[in-house]
Amino acid sequence: MSDFLRKYPFHPWLVALYPVTALLAHNVTQVQASAALRPAVLSFALATVLFVILWLFTRSAGRAALYTSLLLVLFFSYGNVSRFLGDLSGYALFGRHRFLVPPCLGLLALGIWGARRIPDPSPATQTINLIALVLLALPFLSLLNYYRAQAADTHRVRAAGLSDPLEYSGPGTPPDVYFIVLDTYTRGDALLRDMDFDNSEFLTSLEDMGFYVAKCSRPNYDYTHPSLTSTLNMDYLPALRKELVSQGLADSRALWTLLLNSKTRRLFHEMGYRTVAFQTTFSWTEDKDADVYLAPRKDSERIPYLLPFEAMLLQGTAAVILTDSNAGFSTRAAQVVNFPYNYHAQTELYILDTLPKLAKMPGPKFVFVHILIPHVPYVFEPDGSVRANPDYFSAPGMHGVTWQFERDGYVDSVQFINGRILPILKTLIEESVTPPIIVMEGDHGWGGKNRTQNLSTYYLRGRNTQDLYPGISPVNSFRVIFDRYFGADYDLLPDESYTGFRLEGEDGKLVSETAPECLR
Numbered sequence: 001m002s003d004f005l006r007k008y009p010f011h012p013w014l015v016a017l018y019p020v021t022a023l024l025a026h027n028v029t030q031v032q033a034s035a036a037l038r039p040a041v042l043s044f045a046l047a048t049v050l051f052v053i054l055w056l057f058t059r060s061a062g063r064a065a066l067y068t069s070l071l072l073v074l075f076f077s078y079g080n081v082s083r084f085l086g087d088l089s090g091y092a093l094f095g096r097h098r099f100l101v102p103p104c105l106g107l108l109a110l111g112i113w114g115a116r117r118i119p120d121p122s123p124a125t126q127t128i129n130l131i132a133l134v135l136l137a138l139p140f141l142s143l144l145n146y147y148r149a150q151a152a153d154t155h156r157v158r159a160a161g162l163s164d165p166l167e168y169s170g171p172g173t174p175p176d177v178y179f180i181v182l183d184t185y186t187r188g189d190a191l192l193r194d195m196d197f198d199n200s201e202f203l204t205s206l207e208d209m210g211f212y213v214a215k216c217s218r219p220n221y222d223y224t225h226p227s228l229t230s231t232l233n234m235d236y237l238p239a240l241r242k243e244l245v246s247q248g249l250a251d252s253r254a255l256w257t258l259l260l261n262s263k264t265r266r267l268f269h270e271m272g273y274r275t276v277a278f279q280t281t282f283s284w285t286e287d288k289d290a291d292v293y294l295a296p297r298k299d300s301e302r303i304p305y306l307l308p309f310e311a312m313l314l315q316g317t318a319a320v321i322l323t324d325s326n327a328g329f330s331t332r333a334a335q336v337v338n339f340p341y342n343y344h345a346q347t348e349l350y351i352l353d354t355l356p357k358l359a360k361m362p363g364p365k366f367v368f369v370h371i372l373i374p375h376v377p378y379v380f381e382p383d384g385s386v387r388a389n390p391d392y393f394s395a396p397g398m399h400g401v402t403w404q405f406e407r408d409g410y411v412d413s414v415q416f417i418n419g420r421i422l423p424i425l426k427t428l429i430e431e432s433v434t435p436p437i438i439v440m441e442g443d444h445g446w447g448g449k450n451r452t453q454n455l456s457t458y459y460l461r462g463r464n465t466q467d468l469y470p471g472i473s474p475v476n477s478f479r480v481i482f483d484r485y486f487g488a489d490y491d492l493l494p495d496e497s498y499t500g501f502r503l504e505g506e507d508g509k510l511v512s513e514t515a516p517e518c519l520r
Contacts, residue, residue, distance in 0.1 A: 006126040009065030012072060014132035016047035018139070019076040023313055025139035028146050029256070032283050035309040047072060062121030069128060070111040074104055078318035101321070153257040165270050169487040174364040175461060176436040177268065177481070178428060179232075180355075182417060182455065183224060183375035185442030187217060190450035197411045202418040206457055209425060211438075212465040217456030218497035218511070219444040220475045225284055227443040228370075229255050231474035232262030234482075234490065256284035264478050268366040271486070276358060276367040278351050281308065281344060285370040292361070296350035307343050341393065345379050345386045348372060356424045359431035373417040374446075378409025380416040410446060425459070435461040437485070439477050452497045452511045460484070471495050 020043055024036040050071055055064035082100055118124060168174040188199045203213050221227040226237060233240055240258060265275060265287075277287035279295035287293065314320075351371055358367055377393035378400065379386050391401045392409040400406030421440075428436055442454035458468055458477070467480045473495040482488035497511045 002126065005129045006122040009062050009121070009125045009129065011125070011128045011132040012047040012051050012065050012068040013044055014129075014136045015069045015072045015076075016043040018132070018136050019043070019316065020313060021136060021143070022139045023309070023316075025142045025146075027309070027312075028143060030283060031309050032286065033143070033147070035307050038307075039310050039313050060121065062125050063115055063118075066115040066118075066121060066124060066128070067112060069132075070108065070115070074108055075318045076316065078104060079314075079316040079320040082320065083316075150257065166267055166482060166486040166488055167271055168364075168485060170461075170485040173434045174271070174273070175434050175485070176358075176363045176365050176367065176428075176432055177273070178367045178369065178436060178438045178440075179264075180369045180421075180438065180440040181228065181371065182421070182440065182442050183370065183372045184444065184446055185374055185414070185417070185455040186445030186450045187442075187453040187455055188213075188215070190445055190453040191411075191414070194446070194448070194450050195407050195411055197414065199414065199418075202422070205422055206425075209422075209429065210459055210462050211425075211440075212458045212460070212468045214456040214458070214468065214470055214472050216470040217441070217454055218452050218471070218473050218495065219442070219454045220473050220495075220497055222444045222451045222497070222499045224282075224443045225255060225259060227474065228285070229259040229262070231441075231443075231477060232264045233258055234263060234475060234479050234493075236475065236493070236496070259284060260287050260289075265366065265368070267482065267486075272364070274363070274365040276361070276365050278354070278369055279347060280351075280370045280372065281347055282370070282372070285368075287368060290368075292365075294351075294354055296347060308341070341377050341379050342386070344372065344377065348380075349384075352420050352424065356427035356431075359428045359436075363433070371417070374410055374413030376409075378406075378413050380413050382412050382415035382419070384416055384420065429459065437461060437481055439481070441474055441477070443474075452499060473497065 017040055020036050020040045024031060024033065047068060050068045051064050054067045055061060058064050058067070078100070085100070115121070115124075186194075188203050191197045191199045206213055219227045220230045220236065229240070230236060237255075269275060274292060275287065275290040276292040276294070277290035279293070280286050348371060351369065355367075355369060358365070373380065376398040379388075379393065381387055391405045393399065395401045395406075400409050425438065425440070428438065436459070438459035439457075440459075441456045445451045445453045454474075456472065456474065456477075458465070458480075460468075460481070464484070467484060472480075476492045476495065479488075479490040479492055483490055499509045499511055
């Protein structure tokens with residue numbers, strides 16, 4: 001092994017793959033592994049091209065490899081160092097390229113000078129090969145362990161039998177069921193109070209269409225994954241935790257497993273429903289094992305830009321020297337790297353374009369649709385055009401840089417989705433062979449007090465609203481549906497809302513609402 005490490009300088013390719021692998025491991029809960037494929041291939045190719053060019057000059061594989069690894073380290077770390085220095089000092093001047101490029105060039109020259117003075121590069125090759133192997137192994141093993149455990153969790157959940165199999169008991173043929181999540185869509189009264197936006201026209205249009213609008217709805221949790229997990233499993237986290245522990249699952253990864261393999265999904269599957277899901281750019285709501293999984297084509301016509309993962313990777317490299325400059329030749333590159341939300345925008349538009357077409361897809365089917373609007377980043381104008389003004393999404397968490405940008409960005413997004421979703425719902429209702437069931441909700445509100453005040457609406461095959469009430473919360477949504485249409489006998493749970501959660505113990509802090517109009 002020692003002779004192999006000394007003889008073969010393979011470290012440049014490990015150095016090239018490390019930034020991609022480490023970034024994927026850091027974002028494994030948010031990013032699909034496939035997002036790292038293209039940058040990994042390109043990084044590997046970059047290392048190969050640099051090595052071949054330098055070998056032609058040096059005629060020494062060992063020295064060419066040393067120079068290549070040095071260049072790759074400087075290239076892949078430059079952007080991160082620039083950002084770190086700017087953040088550390090609190091003043092962007094210290095991270096500016098005019099001050100950072102000269103020291104980097106000096107380090108490069110020093111490294112080349114030192115490598116040239118080494119009479120035999122074999123010992124250095126052995127050491128750097130070993131270091132590169134260890135560094136790459138750390139994120140790789142972390143990823144391997146995560147995906148292995150995730151697969152095991154999914155198998156356990158799916159293997160667990162359901163004690164209450166159901167069958168359709170309503171009139172006519174089984175209806176299609178749509179669960180549409182408008183991420184971060186807050187309640188009408190909260191929009192008026194906190195953002196001075198009157199949403200009554202939209203809510204009235206829903207009611208005219210036959211929807212029941214729960215005027216006092218609250219999400220059961222104020223974050224997406226516990227909220228949706230609770231909704232789709234029809235219970236609160238402490239009760240779900242008992243199921244997790246019984247199956248050997250008790251961490252946040254298992255929470256996401258229960259979201260994608262929920263009790264609701266399994267009940268519909270056992271009744272012969274086809275499951276339909278969309279690509280969402282959030283891996284924990286992308287049900288790739290659905291019977292029908294819909295995703296936009298990744299070609300130059302439909303999606304001519306980088307994935308967010310790729311843009312994030314490039315922002316950590318020396319490529320930011322070009323994208324931050326005003327040179328004409330780099331304008332396109334700057335737009336691609338500095339505005340990494342084209343992929344997000346086009347994914348949402350694809351969902352909105354495709355969703356109404358499902359009405360004609362043979363059923364019965366259970367459709368899960370997670371739409372990241374009006375969720376950050378606020379890239380949509382009310383008319384649907386995509387904005388690239390960074391003031392709307394450059395603050396931490398992709399929020400607006402000031403309250404006015406935040407408020408305007410959120411309200412514009414609400415107006416956009418209002419205008420798109422109403423005709424979609426109308427199409428689903430009018431073109432379905434049998435009247436569908438539609439649950440459309442915000443998984444939580446925007447922020448502050450209204451984060452626990454969400455949009456919650458129901459279309460139960462017309463104006464059948466006798467089982468609904470103003471304060472119904474999402475944990476009871478499918479309990480009502482399964483009771484009314486599928487012969488279940490679920491008791492309704494107390495409608496409670498929690499800020500924060502801990503899977504290992506308590507739900508979080510209980511938020512109460514005592515307004516008389518919100519009482520059942």
